Amino acid sequence: MSRERDFDEFYLGSVRKVTAQLVALLGDAGEADDAVQEAYARAWQRWDSVSRMDDPIAWVRVVAYRIKVSSWRATVRRTVAHRRHGPPADVPDVSPDSVALVAALRRIPEAQRRAIVLHHLAGLTVEQVAAEVGAPVGTVKARLSRGRTALAGFLGETADDRMTGEHSYA
Known part of the structure; x- marks a missing residue:
């Protein structure tokens, strides 16, 4: 079976289940869908090694969850920096x-x-x-x-x- 066909079957056979699981974990369908799509993109980039894993679906699920956790952490860092430094100085109107x-x-x-x-x-x-x-x-x-x-x-x-x-x- 070709690499592309193998990945396509994996994706089509698992994306709904992984997305539903991430929706349950994250509580937001949009965030879950974004994270899952990014995780599958990463799986495709590493398909030669991911396809040989015992549970490639678990790999995608973990990567998707970590993507969202990283996003949340970045948001927290921005919020902390904003609180520490305050809002940006007013930019004067353009003449x-x-x-x-x-x-x-x-x-x-x-x-x-x-x-x-x-x-x-x-x-x-x-x-x-x-x-x-x-x-x-x-x-x-x-x-x-x-x-x-x-x-x-x-x-x-x-x-x-x-x-x-x-x-x-x-």
Whole structure:
């Protein structure tokens, strides 16, 4: 019999019973089903050794139960950490200018966007940007120039606004 057919018969012949047992153990059909499916996936990955065990169904049942216990433990650790450290600090609201900038950045080519973000937002020099993106300095300068021009158009800036540093995000 082929490996796949052997596993399929094992799965079809045991999955309902193992799922029912896990529902009884865990008290939640959804959690039981998730754990059982993960256990059978692991059994398939190790089918050569699992199939030779005296009781492969017991192996699947134990693995499924351990999967849920591990999940519960992770939940407890997160809860303890949350209680110890408290809720995360409030994140300030995103300004309309930031939303407009991100929307405009999405509209320019990736190479220009990367150059602008690295230079203007991350504070890298043109030379550092060139090194990070693996492009010549002249290419980075061209990307910055073209990107700024494109962004100005998307953000509704005029040439006069760029010269004075004023912005109208209409």
